[in-house]
Amino acid sequence: MLSLTKLLRVCVGDGTLGPQYSDSTRCLRFQLAKILPLTSKTRQQHDMKRILLVIVVVALYILHQDFWFWRTAHPMVFGFIPIGLFYQACFSVAASLVMWLLVKYAWPAQLEREIEERDPEEESAH
Amino acid sequence: MIPAIVVFIYLATVLYIGIFAFRKAKGREKAEDYFLASRSLGPFVFLFSLFGTNMTAFAILGSSGHAFTNGIVTFGLMASSSGLVIPLSIFLIGTRVWALGKKYGFMTPVQMFRDRWECGHIGTVIFIVQAVLLVPYIIIGIMGGGTTLNAISGGLVPYWFGGAIVAMVVMSYVFFGGMRGTAWVNTFQTILFLLFGAVALIVIGVGMGGFRNAAQALQSSPAFAPLLTRERISPLYFFSYTFIPLSAIAFPHILIFCLTARKMNQFKKTVIFYPLCILAIWLPCVFLGVMANRVTDVPQIKAKQEARRVLAAQGKTMAPEARDDLREKAAGDDVILLLLQRYAPFWLAGLLGAGIMAAVMASDSQILALSTMFTEDVFAFYGGKRRFGEAVQVQTGRIFIVIITLFAYAIALRAPETIFELAIQYAFSGFAALSPLLVAALFWKGSTKWGALAVTVWTALAVIAVAVFQQSVPAPAPGPSTIFWSVGGAEVISRTPGGTAVLGFMPVVPMVIVSALLMIVVSKVTRKPKAMTLARYFS
Numbered sequence: 009m010l011s012l013t014k015l016l017r018v019c020v021g022d023g024t025l026g027p028q029y030s031d032s033t034r035c036l037r038f039q040l041a042k043i044l045p046l047t048s049k050t051r052q053q054h055d056m057k058r059i060l061l062v063i064v065v066v067a068l069y070i071l072h073q074d075f076w077f078w079r080t081a082h083p084m085v086f087g088f089i090p091i092g093l094f095y096q097a098c099f100s101v102a103a104s105l106v107m108w109l110l111v112k113y114a115w116p117a118q119l120e121r122e123i124e125e126r127d128p129e130e131e132s133a134h
Numbered sequence: 135m136i137p138a139i140v141v142f143i144y145l146a147t148v149l150y151i152g153i154f155a156f157r158k159a160k161g162r163e164k165a166e167d168y169f170l171a172s173r174s175l176g177p178f179v180f181l182f183s184l185f186g187t188n189m190t191a192f193a194i195l196g197s198s199g200h201a202f203t204n205g206i207v208t209f210g211l212m213a214s215s216s217g218l219v220i221p222l223s224i225f226l227i228g229t230r231v232w233a234l235g236k237k238y239g240f241m242t243p244v245q246m247f248r249d250r251w252e253c254g255h256i257g258t259v260i261f262i263v264q265a266v267l268l269v270p271y272i273i274i275g276i277m278g279g280g281t282t283l284n285a286i287s288g289g290l291v292p293y294w295f296g297g298a299i300v301a302m303v304v305m306s307y308v309f310f311g312g313m314r315g316t317a318w319v320n321t322f323q324t325i326l327f328l329l330f331g332a333v334a335l336i337v338i339g340v341g342m343g344g345f346r347n348a349a350q351a352l353q354s355s356p357a358f359a360p361l362l363t364r365e366r367i368s369p370l371y372f373f374s375y376t377f378i379p380l381s382a383i384a385f386p387h388i389l390i391f392c393l394t395a396r397k398m399n400q401f402k403k404t405v406i407f408y409p410l411c412i413l414a415i416w417l418p419c420v421f422l423g424v425m426a427n428r429v430t431d432v433p434q435i436k437a438k439q440e441a442r443r444v445l446a447a448q449g450k451t452m453a454p455e456a457r458d459d460l461r462e463k464a465a466g467d468d469v470i471l472l473l474l475q476r477y478a479p480f481w482l483a484g485l486l487g488a489g490i491m492a493a494v495m496a497s498d499s500q501i502l503a504l505s506t507m508f509t510e511d512v513f514a515f516y517g518g519k520r521r522f523g524e525a526v527q528v529q530t531g532r533i534f535i536v537i538i539t540l541f542a543y544a545i546a547l548r549a550p551e552t553i554f555e556l557a558i559q560y561a562f563s564g565f566a567a568l569s570p571l572l573v574a575a576l577f578w579k580g581s582t583k584w585g586a587l588a589v590t591v592w593t594a595l596a597v598i599a600v601a602v603f604q605q606s607v608p609a610p611a612p613g614p615s616t617i618f619w620s621v622g623g624a625e626v627i628s629r630t631p632g633g634t635a636v637l638g639f640m641p642v643v644p645m646v647i648v649s650a651l652l653m654i655v656v657s658k659v660t661r662k663p664k665a666m667t668l669a670r671y672f673s
Contacts, residue, residue: 072215100412107405
């Protein structure tokens with residue numbers, strides 16, 4: 009775990025940030041996230057968010073099996089797209105929205121942090 | 135001939151982009167630069183080239199051909215399920231593999247497996263299975279190139295010459311441009327075939343006098359109305375197909391591509407836009423494939439419909455060879471080309487033909503991936519890099535590219551295309567069955583190298599078993615399947631008109647489930663890697 013001294017040295021220090029940080033706020037945010045432990049409330053919210061996202065993904069997978077439009081072409085959307093095809097096209101748009109939710113709320117930022125923290129150390133070693 | 139000239143201009147452009155446009159002056163002899171573009175691809179190129187890498191001839195030619203025969207089910211079967219499973223697997227697995235690659239310098243999946251499970255030769259076994267499953271793709275790419283050039287030029291460019299041109303072009307830009315050249319060519323190609331879908335839809339729609347009339351005509355015909363529903367495919371088969379996209383992340387060329395991103399943030403756009411890109415390409419192709427059944431003034435399409443009708447009516451009484459012959463005649467892989475010839479003006483047919491060529495030529499990434507795997511997993515692992523240095527390693531990779539392309543071309547000239555189409559079907563199931571390797575390596579501390587070996591050997595045996603079964607038991611006529619083995623009246627294994635069914639599912643379902651079980655069971659009873667190794671992955 010980073011100490012507060014190291015954090016200040018990395019993000020404020022002599023005013024020279026590593027190339028991976030666009031500004032010191034971003035740098036502080038990354039480093040603080042590593043120092044500050046999650047409170048139990050934050051952890052609960054975090055877990056709840058993950059569970060909800062898993063439910064959304066599973067629900068979407070189930071919705072893909074649309075047996076309810078299996079044997080009918082009606083209604084024909086815009087007069088020429090069978091409902092089964094239109095449904096699956098809408099499913100693709102929904103999949104994109106779910107991916108957006110995953111990226112927004114479950115992005116594995118810790119992996120990125122590990123790399124960004126490692127890079128300046130490597131650079132200074134060279 | 136004009137369309138063929140446009141396609142040749144396209145090929146020259148691709149060659150220029152791949153070899154010269156993004157060539158870097160410095161560091162050409164570094165393996166990481168040649169094979170992974172120095173892990174430096176930006177968000178735009180990363181999205182389009184990763185997507186393009188995964189879109190092969192199947193996306194345009196195969197999807198419309200499948201839709202021509204089976205109807206709108208093709209989209210849900212192959213496209214929308216991929217739109218969920220592939221970005222999800224990139225999100226969960228691709229990002230983690232990228233981070234590990236960045237941390238520990240991995241350039242291939244096998245390097246990661248060797249490190250994660252502390253194994254050497256087991257990694258080589260995984261390499262062999264991956265390579266064998268990947269080769270048919272390269273062959274079919276060259277075959278598709280030859281067939282497409284031949285069709286676009288109206289027969290003026292013979293198949294052997296078209297295949298040779300495509301092989302030469304792909305080989306040249308992969309040879310000189312490495313990953314950077316390949317990625318830029320893929321980006322250019324993806325933009326082309328994204329445009330292709332929209333333009334083809336409009337041109338053909340206008341030519342057919344509007345889709346509303348065509349759809350109504352199909353609906354009123356008892357022979358074609360089922361194509362607007364999914365009644366020709368069973369829900370179990372439909373469900374089974376959602377396992378196939380698991381193969382995408384297990385394909386070495388896709389996983390290696392994940393290592394090329396400059397930052398992890400670049401995965402965000404790819405994950406979000408992937409389903410929309412699939413929608414943009416597949417929806418027009420599937421729709422046009424179905425609508426092709428309405429075309430009455432193209433003799434080749436009429437001949438296909440007639441073959442399909444005879445197969446359905448008299449297939450049961452025919453010899454298996456005659457049935458296979460009719461199936462081949464009824465196949466609709468060229469319906470998009472036929473529609474373009476019928477409805478698109480000459481100059482536009484050329485541009486759209488270039489779009490099709492872009493999809494057909496997707497074998498570049500597979501060639502480069504095989505070369506990367508050979509030089510890293512075999513040449514470097516068995517001491518070549520240490521003895522001869524990195525520059526020789528890159529040269530070895532280049533020589534391998536030439537050899538594999540020539541080998542693929544030689545086979546493409548001799549073997550019938552259907553064999554490799556089948557091989558690719560097996561490859562999809564095979565790579566899907568290998569996907570538990572990645573999940574176990576990244577998410578389960580308890581997994582072991584013996585579990586990995588069990589998964590790999592099982593995958594190889596299962597693919598061989600399905601291939602042998604399908605070769606020895608002839609496909610029945612359209613309708614009920616032939617029961618091969620039943621227990622207490624329940625069908626266990628049966629031969630269907632399109633392949634094999636195990637308890638009503640496609641073979642990929644039991645293959646993936648048994649793979650996952652083998653990984654769990656064998657890992658439980660074998661020795662885990664050292665704590666120090668585990669700490670590198672699960673700290």
